[in-house]
Amino acid sequence: MDGTHFFELVIAMFLAIIALHYAAHRLGLPPAVALLAGGALLAFLPGLPAITVDPGLVLVIFLPPLLLDGAWSIAVQRLRRHILGIASLAVGAVFFTCAVVAVVAHLIFPSLPWAACAALGAIVSPPDAVSARAVLERVRLPRRLQILLEGESLLNDASGLVLFRLAVAAAATGTFSAVEAAGNFFLLAVGGAIVGGIVGTVWVRFVRLLGDQYLIIAATTLLAWISYLIAEQLHVSGVIATVTTGLIATWHQHTVLSAATRMRGSAFWTVVIFLMEAAVFILIGLSLRDVVERGGGFGTVVATMGLPILAILATLVVARFIWVLASDLVINLCNRLGFARTPPLGAGGAIVLSWVGVRGVVTLALALSLPEGFPGRDFILVTAFAVIVGTVLVQGTTLGRVIAWAGLTEPDSERARLTMSQAEAAMAQAQLATIQSLAYDVDGNLIHPQLLERYKRRAVVIVDYAERTEDYAPTLHAHFDVVLEAVATGRRELIRLHRAGDIDDETLRELERDLDLEELSAISAKA
Known part of the structure; x- marks a missing residue:
């Protein structure tokens, strides 16, 4: 495909985004659902060339700015207040889900190596930041649940990426050490936080010198990729680096940016993020054709992989419910014993928090990045896509009803002192x-x-x-x-x-x- 045809496809994709968003608005559907379904339909249009997604390029293009945007808009004070709960979801829930999925996959396919089962668990375990934002923007949650979900979506990709790399390395070498894995995770996270802190501090000082608002907006736009790429070059967590940079930038933007810069920058950034989020779901849908062809066609995929995929999807949902409900019970027990004063989520809050486990671009990119010849690669790839579609279509469309059923209210401790x-x-x-x-x-x-x-x-x-x-x-x-x-x-x-x-x-x-x-x-x- 030459450059002109590629550009035509890009323009056609953006036109499809506008049409699908409009259709979603008219039909009352979450835009993510319409975009995903529309992309899947477009993938099988006669004459349309097969879309091959470069997983590394997709992550580098889309993940850093979307993470920075999430960090830029998050409530920093509430993030600090609920950091333990966020860490429990972003690290504990991801590790627990990965382990449960690996066990279930090994029970279904005993011939599949444990490393491949762990790789599958690492791929499907972290809920996606883009998908979570797309679902949450249409619902209203109490502030505590909102910050828990926003914080989790910012940080859990780092856990999934680390687990995935360790599983792939274990498959290649045949050895695995839990102590070494924990040490690597700690070093990657700390290293990423240091890189992000340095880049964010440099940005704060740099924008004071620029003066011109358009230069400041341009420099801020590049901030996400700069932080991510530097961290990845240093072999530390690009996700943690980008999030740390974003948190520093959002804390200081009220004092270093002028009103005009904030207004113009916000308008520009809103459009960029809108197009990026929509393009992610279109690309996921377009990749369906390649995924189905790898699995041998729809008939073969359904006949040979349908039940195992449903079992993995059910395992994901149940594992998250178990972790969230167990964590809430632990909080309640600690309160009764006097070890903590954090109010539990309650049954309604725990159910809603458990149900928002939507997967997206990171899951697909990790699956596509598996090396050729990796044990169970085709099954893992089809399962990853099915998990994305299942969580977006089922959980994304029913979340509003679950929230209404739960009857959630804002606890006094989460309300601001002043209106x-x-x-x-x-x-x-x-x-x-x-x-x-x-x-x-x-x-x-x-x-x-x-x-x-x-x-x-x-x-x-x-x-x-x-x-x-x-x-x-x-x-x-x-x-x-x-x-x-x-x-x-x-x-x-x-x-x-x-x-x-x-x-x-x-x-x-x-x-x-x-x-x-x-x-x-x-x-x-x-x-």
Whole structure:
């Protein structure tokens, strides 16, 4: 395939992404489901060349920016508060699931070497960050569950990658040491954290020097790949390095980035991540053709591998349930014995947490990267794809119902001390104090009376609203509806003046930008 045809395929893929997202919206389906199914259908279109996915390239292109985006948007304070629970899922649950899947696979196929069974377990055990985000963006969870799932999806890929490499090495050498494996995992994680810390610190200092917002956005866009590639070159965890870099960047971005840089960068990055996440699911679907052909066709795959694959899929679900429920029982026991004060998830929370175990691009990439001649390679590859499809289609489409059935509520310990209205009132008081100190000249004469009056009135209104939010909510919504209508009227008049030739393009853009900011502010305040 020449470069032109490849580019045409890329454009066709992005057009398919738009069409499938629209279809998912109209049908009320999770976009991940529509993209995965659409990609699978496209894979078998007559005349379309077979799509061969380079697993190493897929990981390098897609995984770092998606991990950085997850780290950039995560709540760092809650991440630190729940780090033990996240580690239990990202490390403990992955190791436990890998071991259980390996045992079940060996029971089904006694001739399959233990190393190959462990490789299968490592491939399918870590839930995927991209898939988890795609599923979670359509549901609302209590903050504790949200941070546990977000933190797990950021870190568990590192556990899966380490286990996979150890299993492949064990298959090649015929030897395995649990102590050596634990030591390697520790060194990879610590090394990745050190690399990520250095890259993140350099970024904080570097963006202060750049000044130009477009250079800052470009440098931040490259940050994920820089951190990941440096870590991989040093043979430490690129996943941990990228996540660590992202956490440092998100902690400092409020002080090192200007408002304009944040707004423009956020808009650009949102579109990039949207296209990347969608492209991942399309590529997974497109790879179905190659997977089925390797297995000997649909008929052969279903006849020879159907029941074993269902057994592995069921094992994954059950193993995660066992780990999460057992962990919750341990937390409850420790609380009763006085060793800890962490509230347990409860039955509803544990069930929801157990059900969100969606697999994705990392599972497929690891399966595809198995060397030719690896024991059970075709079965592992077909199983990996079936696990992705099964978890996305079944768990992804039913998660909303499971959450509704669980009837989850936000515990008091997870609620912020101040509401948004109270925080806004505190901010308004601080702003008023600054205005009062600057509204007078050195002789005590008031030089900014209108500004002082404006901020005084604003502080009084905001404080009053914070104390009686429910009383003011209907009036506030009506107020901003009027503001939005006024903005729309202003925009129509601006366009009329431009079309009539009374103002030039530069004037149109400048005034329209002011209207856009006013509209966004009104929409945000109304929400």
